[in-house]
Amino acid sequence: MGNENLSRRQMLSATAVTGAGLTLTAACGTTAAAAPAGVTPPQTEGPFYPLVQQSDKDTDLTQIGDQRDSALGEIVSIEGRVLDEAGAPIADAVVDVWQANAAGRYAHEADTNTAPIDPNFQGWAIMKTDAEGRYTFKTVRPGPYPVEADWTRPPHIHFKVSRRGYHEITTQMYFEGEPLNDVDHLLNGAPADLRSTLIATRSDAANPFEFDLVLAKV
Numbered sequence: 352m353g354n355e356n357l358s359r360r361q362m363l364s365a366t367a368v369t370g371a372g373l374t375l376t377a378a379c380g381t382t383a384a385a386a387p388a389g390v391t392p393p394q395t396e397g398p399f400y401p402l403v404q405q406s407d408k409d410t411d412l413t414q415i416g417d418q419r420d421s422a423l424g425e426i427v428s429i430e431g432r433v434l435d436e437a438g439a440p441i442a443d444a445v446v447d448v449w450q451a452n453a454a455g456r457y458a459h460e461a462d463t464n465t466a467p468i469d470p471n472f473q474g475w476a477i478m479k480t481d482a483e484g485r486y487t488f489k490t491v492r493p494g495p496y497p498v499e500a501d502w503t504r505p506p507h508i509h510f511k512v513s514r515r516g517y518h519e520i521t522t523q524m525y526f527e528g529e530p531l532n533d534v535d536h537l538l539n540g541a542p543a544d545l546r547s548t549l550i551a552t553r554s555d556a557a558n559p560f561e562f563d564l565v566l567a568k569v
Contacts (some may be wrong), residue, residue, distance in 0.1 A: 360362035389436050390456035391548055391564045392541040394523040397509060399457040401449055401475045411488040412450075412473040426451025428559035429524070430553065432484040433512055436567060440484025444514040444566070448488065449475040450507070455496030464496055487559070495531055505531030505538070508562065517566040524562050527552045 407415050413422045433444040451457050451474075454466035458474045472491065493506045506526050511543050513519040525532050527550050532538055541549055551560035 366367065380498065388567055390518075391520055391522055392545045392565045393520055394537055394541065394549070396521045397523075398461055399449070399451075399459040400461065400509070400511075403460075404474070405475060407473055408475055408477045409473075410476055410478050410488040412476055412488065413471075415473050416473060418471060420471045422452065422469050422491050424469075424472075424494070426489065427492050428487065428489050429508070429562060430485065430487035430559045431551075431562040433480045433486065433514070433564050433566060434484055435517070436565060440480070440482070441517065441566060442480055442484060442513050443480045444480040444484070444486075444512055444517075445477065446480065446486045446564075447477050447511040447513075448490075449509050450490065451493040451496060453491045453494050455494035466494070466496065502534075502536060503531055503532070505529045505535050508539075512564050512566060514566065517568055520564065520566055522564070523549065525550045525558065 352459045413426055414420075429448075432440045433446065435441055448554070449457075452466075452469040452472045454469065456462060456466040456468055458468055458472070476488050476490075478486050478488060493508060495503050495505055497503050506529055508524045509521070510524055511519065511521045523537065525535075525538055532550065538546065538549060546564075550564075551562040553560045
């Protein structure tokens with residue numbers, strides 16, 4: 352492989368090789384033996400958190416600003432709640448999401464994937480939960496992308512959620528029914544009894560994917 356592909360592979364592999372050590376520090380910034388029981392398992396932030404500010408970070412990732420063209424790919428809606436450990440809603444939590452486009456490419460200078468960038472895909476959104484702890488956004492289903500010869504990451508969306516009085520959490524949301532979920536190093540590095548909480552579900556193709564997140568109080 353070329354140097355660019357090697358660089359990409361090294362960046363992504365590092366997040367998996369260090370495994371739980373990285374993912375467990377994502378929520379509060381310090382090393383921990385395990386996430387508190389019932390709290391959404393942390394996952395690594397990865398190397399592609401947006402570096403360049405964009406003018407449009409609204410909840411419709413399928414279009415940028417007032418452009419008429421839409422992003423390529425299957426359009427999906429994601430919605431859910433941010434809750435505390437007792438199941439009470441957390442209002443005004445900041446929900447920060449970013450993802451690859453439908454071809455599996457991030458609009459990030461460090462992504463050396465040869466898949467095309469979609470100029471009409473927003474790729475990053477920041478929103479706040481309402482009084483009932485709910486959030487929602489519209490996007491495209493992200494594409495898988497190769498990391499190593501025997502490892503292709505399944506479609507996933509990165510989440511960073513914060514609210515004063517709670518430990519910030521960084522995690523990843525996966526989609527139900529994806530065969531690559533079964534062999535993904537990062538998803539399968541999460542505690543077995545909480546792994547299903549990282550997988551968004553929906554009743555049918557006409558409805559949004561549901562994904563709730565649980566934060567621990569400080």
